[in-house]
Amino acid sequence: MVSARVIFHIDMNSFYASVEIANHPELKGKPLAIAGKPEERHGIIVTSSYEARKMGIRTTMTVQEARKLCPGLIVRHPDFYLYRHTSEQLFEMLKGYTPLVEKASIDEGYLDVSAQIDPTHPLSLAEDIQNRIARQLHLPCSIGIAPNKFLAKMASNMKKPMGMIIIRKxxxxxxxxxxxxxxxxxxxxxxxxxxxxxxxxxxxxxxxxxxxxxxxxxxxxxxxxxxxxxxxxxRPVDPDAWDRYKSIGHSVTLARDTRSIDVIRDTLHKLAEKLTLQLKKEHVTSYELMLTIRYKNWTTVTRHRTTAQPIRNRDEIEGLAFSMFRENWNGIAVRLLGITLAAFQSISESTKQLDLFTYQQDAKTERLIGLIDELNNKFGDHALSPAVRLLEDKRSARQDGMNS
Missing domain, CATH: 1.10.150.20 (5' to 3' exonuclease, C-terminal subdomain)
Structure with a gap:
């Protein structure tokens, strides 16, 4: 006879705002919002404290709109290093309760505590976890309790903040x-x-x-x-899901050393295509990209970039890699180029975060990008390309003419 499973879903409440309050106690009890480019009126609210939400502040509002509703609103720029560090502390704490901990995102995860407790009495352990997180990290969380991951996830959404809900079949x-x-x-x-x-x-x-x-x-x-x-x-709680793929990468030694922006861009494009296929095959997205540049004198440099939102397709990989190349190229002829992706997350669990700096543009192009992907999958990878890529190609060609 298979014993019943007991799954907890830990969902941190208003995580970014709560972390700011935990590290800046003077913000406690005040309306707080986290926004990209808060110094600009059209910066976008990404999350807010519950005090701000009571004033009508909502995600995707502009800072200007939010301040009309709440003149006393405190707006902060996101501190991703602090959020990631706090997330690491959280999951280390959770692993002390059971080895079966699956990180689903920076602020939520699943625990299989079937072997740790009596399945008929899960509340005492859940209360201990919730209270310890509040006591040691000064953060609120909701906990869903159920016999499987889906029901636990649904339960944790039913009461916030500091909720605790059980759903039995x-x-x-x-x-x-x-x-x-x-x-x-x-x-x-x-x-x-x-x-x-x-x-x-x-x-x-x-x-x-x-x-x-x-x-x-x-x-x-x-x-x-x-x-x-x-x-x-x-679905089991999978402790290796978040880190299953440490990194995937491809590099290519060019046929001849080159300073041609057109050749460099085309090489990055082909590397991005290969990586996109692997992401699709493994059903994951990435949050980190590393660019490798080797010059004709064999000097090699690597540059690393962590992203706030998942990288999932060719244009995103290529665009970020080419931007990093532009920022770091010293003008010497290039012999080798490489792109490596890391920090993977299952695409089924990956919720695209609001881009803190280009949310308006992202919202407008999301549907178009999806359509382009569908048509390229059906008719070939080069059937359609965004106009911005064609314009960039023209700029690259002009730049190449100036450099040659």
Missing amino acids: RELQEKLWPLPIGKMHGVGPKTEQKFHTAGILTIGDLARQDPHFIAAKYGSNGQRLYELANGEDA
Whole structure:
């Protein structure tokens, strides 16, 4: 007989803002927002304290809009080093309770505590974890408790801050099924709209559908969502998920040493294509890129860049690598170029963070990039390219003419 699993989902509440408050106690109890370029009126609010939320402050508002609602709003620039360091402290603490800890993002993770507690009495351990995080890190968190990862994730979202909710399978009809389908983890806006068109408005509506109809109409993803809606999720808590792929990289020695920007850009483009294929194959995204440049005199330099949002496609890899090359090239002829990606996360768990500095542009181009990816997958990688790449190619050609 297989014993019941007990899974905790730890969800840190308003993480960036809470970390700022923990490290700057004078901010406690005050309306606080974290924003990209807070000195500019059109900087975007990324997250805010619960005091600010009570004043109507919401993610994606501009700083100007937020300050109209809350004249006393304190706006801070993000401190990613501090957030990552705090996240490392959090997960080291969680590993002291069980070796089965899966980091899902910088501020959330799963624990399988089945072997540590009586499955019928999980609350005391959850309370100990919640209180210890509050006491030692001065951070609030919500904890979802359930027999699988999906239900634990749904439970942790039900009460914030400092919530603690249990969902048992026998409670699905009461606690889960009345929720709007858009509140279901794994259902994005597009899928939500498709479900609404079919009259599926709640999680219960999906759970009560004919599974053959769902599989035929929505494919394997729809079938997976149907199973989740019925509380079925056999995925294990995987401690190696976050760090499974330490790095992937490719480099190429050029046919001849070159100072041609066009050749360099084309080489980075081809390296980015290879890396994109590997990301797709492994179903992961990356948060770190390293560029290697070797000159004709065999001098080798490497430059490293950590990103706030996941790198997932060719244009993002190529664009970042080329930008780093421009910043660091000393003008000497290049013999070798390499790109290495690291800090991977499962794409199923990777939620694209708001770009703190170019959110407006990112929001406008997200749908277009998706369409370009679909058409290139169908008709070939070079069927369509963003206009910005064509313009950059023209600039590179002019620059090459000046350098030759």
